[in-house]
Amino acid sequence: MKLIKSRGVVKSSPAGRKKSVPEKEQNEEKEILKNASQGSKVAFGLLYERYVDRIFNYVYYRTGNTHDAEDLTARVFQRAMKHITNYQDRGVPFSAWLYRIAHNLVANWHRDRSRKQEITITETMVIPAKHEHPETTLLRTEEQDALLRLIRDLPPDRQQLLILKFVEHYSNAEIGDIMGRSEGAVKSLYHRTLLALRDQVDGLVLEIEGE
Numbered sequence: 001m002k003l004i005k006s007r008g009v010v011k012s013s014p015a016g017r018k019k020s021v022p023e024k025e026q027n028e029e030k031e032i033l034k035n036a037s038q039g040s041k042v043a044f045g046l047l048y049e050r051y052v053d054r055i056f057n058y059v060y061y062r063t064g065n066t067h068d069a070e071d072l073t074a075r076v077f078q079r080a081m082k083h084i085t086n087y088q089d090r091g092v093p094f095s096a097w098l099y100r101i102a103h104n105l106v107a108n109w110h111r112d113r114s115r116k117q118e119i120t121i122t123e124t125m126v127i128p129a130k131h132e133h134p135e136t137t138l139l140r141t142e143e144q145d146a147l148l149r150l151i152r153d154l155p156p157d158r159q160q161l162l163i164l165k166f167v168e169h170y171s172n173a174e175i176g177d178i179m180g181r182s183e184g185a186v187k188s189l190y191h192r193t194l195l196a197l198r199d200q201v202d203g204l205v206l207e208i209e210g211e
Contacts, residue, residue, distance in 0.1 A: 033094060036084050044084060048077055051095055054168055055102050061163045062106045064152065072109060076102045092177040099164075099178040107156060150197065158193045161186065 029050075035043035055076055060069035079101050087097065151162055157179065164170045164178060172186045179186065 029094060030089070033087065033089070037087050039085065044081055047080075047094065051098055052077065054095065055098055057167055058099065058160075058163055059102055059106060061148075061167055062152075062159060063109060064148070068109065072102070072105050075105055079105075093174070096178040096180075099160075100180070103156070103160060110156075154193065154196070158189065158196075161189055161193060165190065 029047075032043045032046050036047055052073065056069055056073045059072045059076070060066065063069050063072065076098060080098060087094075151159060154162070160179060161175060164175045170178070172190070173183045175181075176183045176186045181189070
Protein backbone atom coordinates (compact mmCIF):
# COMPACT_ATOMS: atom_id res chain seq x y z
CA MET A 1 0.00 0.00 0.00
CA LYS A 2 1.41 3.40 -0.99
CA LEU A 3 1.43 5.52 2.14
CA ILE A 4 1.96 9.03 0.85
CA LYS A 5 1.64 11.03 -2.30
CA SER A 6 2.58 14.58 -3.14
CA ARG A 7 -0.01 16.95 -1.74
CA GLY A 8 -0.58 20.55 -0.81
CA VAL A 9 -1.94 21.94 2.41
CA VAL A 10 -5.62 21.14 2.75
CA LYS A 11 -7.56 23.97 4.30
CA SER A 12 -10.16 22.95 6.86
CA SER A 13 -13.39 24.86 6.99
CA PRO A 14 -14.58 25.93 10.45
CA ALA A 15 -18.16 25.74 9.28
CA GLY A 16 -17.63 22.18 8.11
CA ARG A 17 -16.07 20.93 11.33
CA LYS A 18 -18.47 18.89 13.42
CA LYS A 19 -18.08 19.32 17.14
CA SER A 20 -19.21 15.78 17.83
CA VAL A 21 -18.88 12.66 15.73
CA PRO A 22 -22.23 10.97 14.93
CA GLU A 23 -22.76 7.63 16.66
CA LYS A 24 -23.07 5.84 13.32
CA GLU A 25 -19.65 7.14 12.25
CA GLN A 26 -18.14 6.18 15.62
CA ASN A 27 -19.46 2.63 15.30
CA GLU A 28 -18.22 2.43 11.72
CA GLU A 29 -14.73 3.52 12.77
CA LYS A 30 -14.68 1.03 15.65
CA GLU A 31 -15.40 -1.75 13.17
CA ILE A 32 -12.67 -0.50 10.83
CA LEU A 33 -10.23 -0.29 13.75
CA LYS A 34 -11.13 -3.81 14.84
CA ASN A 35 -10.39 -5.14 11.36
CA ALA A 36 -7.20 -3.09 11.04
CA SER A 37 -5.93 -4.34 14.40
CA GLN A 38 -6.47 -7.88 13.14
CA GLY A 39 -4.15 -7.20 10.21
CA SER A 40 -6.53 -6.03 7.49
CA LYS A 41 -4.60 -3.75 5.12
CA VAL A 42 -7.84 -2.71 3.46
CA ALA A 43 -9.18 -1.46 6.79
CA PHE A 44 -5.96 0.38 7.55
CA GLY A 45 -6.16 1.96 4.09
CA LEU A 46 -9.56 3.37 5.00
CA LEU A 47 -8.09 4.90 8.17
CA TYR A 48 -5.24 6.33 6.13
CA GLU A 49 -7.58 8.02 3.66
CA ARG A 50 -9.68 9.39 6.51
CA TYR A 51 -6.81 11.00 8.42
CA VAL A 52 -3.87 11.57 6.05
CA ASP A 53 -4.77 15.18 5.16
CA ARG A 54 -5.21 16.19 8.80
CA ILE A 55 -1.89 14.66 9.80
CA PHE A 56 -0.14 16.20 6.82
CA ASN A 57 -1.49 19.66 7.70
CA TYR A 58 -0.34 19.29 11.29
CA VAL A 59 3.16 18.17 10.30
CA TYR A 60 3.44 20.81 7.59
CA TYR A 61 2.71 23.67 9.97
CA ARG A 62 5.22 22.27 12.45
CA THR A 63 8.03 21.79 9.91
CA GLY A 64 7.42 24.50 7.35
CA ASN A 65 8.12 22.66 4.12
CA THR A 66 6.27 20.22 1.94
CA HIS A 67 9.09 17.72 1.38
CA ASP A 68 9.70 16.99 5.07
CA ALA A 69 5.98 17.09 5.81
CA GLU A 70 5.34 14.38 3.22
CA ASP A 71 8.21 12.27 4.54
CA LEU A 72 7.13 12.57 8.17
CA THR A 73 3.47 11.94 7.34
CA ALA A 74 4.47 8.73 5.59
CA ARG A 75 6.47 7.72 8.67
CA VAL A 76 3.49 8.45 10.93
CA PHE A 77 1.33 5.97 9.03
CA GLN A 78 4.14 3.46 8.65
CA ARG A 79 4.59 3.48 12.42
CA ALA A 80 0.84 3.32 12.96
CA MET A 81 0.52 0.33 10.61
CA LYS A 82 3.39 -1.41 12.37
CA HIS A 83 1.79 -1.02 15.80
CA ILE A 84 -1.92 -1.12 14.91
CA THR A 85 -2.21 -4.69 16.21
CA ASN A 86 -1.32 -3.35 19.68
CA TYR A 87 -3.81 -0.47 19.52
CA GLN A 88 -6.28 -0.37 22.41
CA ASP A 89 -9.42 1.75 22.58
CA ARG A 90 -9.00 3.85 25.73
CA GLY A 91 -12.04 6.03 25.13
CA VAL A 92 -10.28 8.70 23.06
CA PRO A 93 -10.47 9.15 19.27
CA PHE A 94 -8.13 7.14 17.06
CA SER A 95 -6.92 10.45 15.65
CA ALA A 96 -5.45 11.30 19.06
CA TRP A 97 -3.11 8.30 18.73
CA LEU A 98 -2.03 9.44 15.26
CA TYR A 99 -1.41 13.01 16.40
CA ARG A 100 0.75 11.77 19.28
CA ILE A 101 2.85 9.72 16.86
CA ALA A 102 3.15 12.79 14.63
CA HIS A 103 4.07 14.99 17.59
CA ASN A 104 6.88 12.64 18.63
CA LEU A 105 8.26 12.34 15.10
CA VAL A 106 8.22 16.11 14.61
CA ALA A 107 9.98 16.60 17.96
CA ASN A 108 12.70 14.16 16.84
CA TRP A 109 12.92 15.96 13.50
CA HIS A 110 13.60 19.27 15.24
CA ARG A 111 16.15 17.70 17.58
CA ASP A 112 18.05 16.33 14.59
CA ARG A 113 18.59 19.84 13.29
CA SER A 114 20.59 22.69 14.76
CA ARG A 115 17.80 25.16 14.08
CA LYS A 116 14.15 25.04 13.17
CA GLN A 117 13.19 25.24 9.53
CA GLU A 118 11.33 28.41 8.63
CA ILE A 119 8.49 28.42 6.16
CA THR A 120 9.27 30.37 3.01
CA ILE A 121 7.15 33.13 1.54
CA THR A 122 6.67 31.13 -1.67
CA GLU A 123 5.05 28.26 0.26
CA THR A 124 2.54 30.57 1.97
CA MET A 125 1.88 32.86 -0.98
CA VAL A 126 -1.66 34.18 -0.85
CA ILE A 127 -3.57 34.22 -4.12
CA PRO A 128 -4.66 37.85 -4.60
CA ALA A 129 -8.31 38.71 -4.84
CA LYS A 130 -9.57 40.17 -8.11
CA HIS A 131 -8.40 43.76 -8.58
CA GLU A 132 -6.30 43.60 -5.38
CA HIS A 133 -3.20 45.78 -5.60
CA PRO A 134 0.06 43.71 -5.67
CA GLU A 135 1.45 45.70 -2.71
CA THR A 136 -1.58 44.69 -0.63
CA THR A 137 -0.97 41.02 -1.42
CA LEU A 138 2.73 41.33 -0.57
CA LEU A 139 2.00 43.00 2.77
CA ARG A 140 -0.55 40.34 3.70
CA THR A 141 1.90 37.59 2.74
CA GLU A 142 4.71 39.14 4.78
CA GLU A 143 2.43 39.36 7.82
CA GLN A 144 1.43 35.71 7.45
CA ASP A 145 5.05 34.62 7.01
CA ALA A 146 6.21 36.58 10.06
CA LEU A 147 3.32 35.29 12.19
CA LEU A 148 4.19 31.69 11.33
CA ARG A 149 7.79 32.36 12.39
CA LEU A 150 6.53 33.69 15.72
CA ILE A 151 4.41 30.59 16.25
CA ARG A 152 7.36 28.30 15.48
CA ASP A 153 9.35 30.03 18.21
CA LEU A 154 6.78 28.87 20.78
CA PRO A 155 7.31 25.71 22.87
CA PRO A 156 6.12 22.56 21.03
CA ASP A 157 2.97 22.12 23.13
CA ARG A 158 1.82 25.66 22.32
CA GLN A 159 2.55 25.18 18.63
CA GLN A 160 0.52 21.98 18.74
CA LEU A 161 -2.38 23.72 20.48
CA LEU A 162 -2.57 26.59 17.98
CA ILE A 163 -2.37 24.31 14.95
CA LEU A 164 -5.08 22.00 16.24
CA LYS A 165 -7.31 24.94 17.14
CA PHE A 166 -6.88 27.27 14.18
CA VAL A 167 -5.84 24.94 11.35
CA GLU A 168 -7.89 21.84 12.20
CA HIS A 169 -10.58 23.72 14.19
CA TYR A 170 -10.77 21.16 16.98
CA SER A 171 -12.67 21.97 20.17
CA ASN A 172 -10.85 22.27 23.52
CA ALA A 173 -12.18 18.86 24.53
CA GLU A 174 -10.88 17.25 21.32
CA ILE A 175 -7.51 18.95 21.74
CA GLY A 176 -7.39 17.64 25.30
CA ASP A 177 -7.86 14.09 24.00
CA ILE A 178 -5.01 14.54 21.54
CA MET A 179 -2.62 16.24 23.96
CA GLY A 180 -3.52 14.04 26.93
CA ARG A 181 -4.75 17.00 29.01
CA SER A 182 -8.02 18.02 30.58
CA GLU A 183 -10.26 20.52 28.82
CA GLY A 184 -9.55 23.02 31.59
CA ALA A 185 -5.80 22.62 31.14
CA VAL A 186 -6.17 23.25 27.40
CA LYS A 187 -8.17 26.44 28.06
CA SER A 188 -5.51 27.63 30.50
CA LEU A 189 -2.66 26.90 28.07
CA TYR A 190 -4.55 28.64 25.27
CA HIS A 191 -5.07 31.75 27.40
CA ARG A 192 -1.39 31.90 28.40
CA THR A 193 -0.32 31.38 24.79
CA LEU A 194 -2.46 34.25 23.53
CA LEU A 195 -1.11 36.56 26.24
CA ALA A 196 2.46 35.61 25.30
CA LEU A 197 1.80 36.28 21.61
CA ARG A 198 -0.16 39.51 22.01
CA ASP A 199 2.72 41.93 22.49
CA GLN A 200 4.83 40.16 19.85
CA VAL A 201 2.03 40.38 17.29
CA ASP A 202 1.45 44.08 18.04
CA GLY A 203 5.16 44.69 17.51
CA LEU A 204 5.08 42.63 14.32
CA VAL A 205 2.29 44.75 12.79
CA LEU A 206 4.09 47.97 13.66
CA GLU A 207 7.35 46.67 12.19
CA ILE A 208 5.77 45.63 8.90
CA GLU A 209 3.77 48.85 8.55
CA GLY A 210 6.89 50.87 9.19
CA GLU A 211 8.94 49.17 6.46
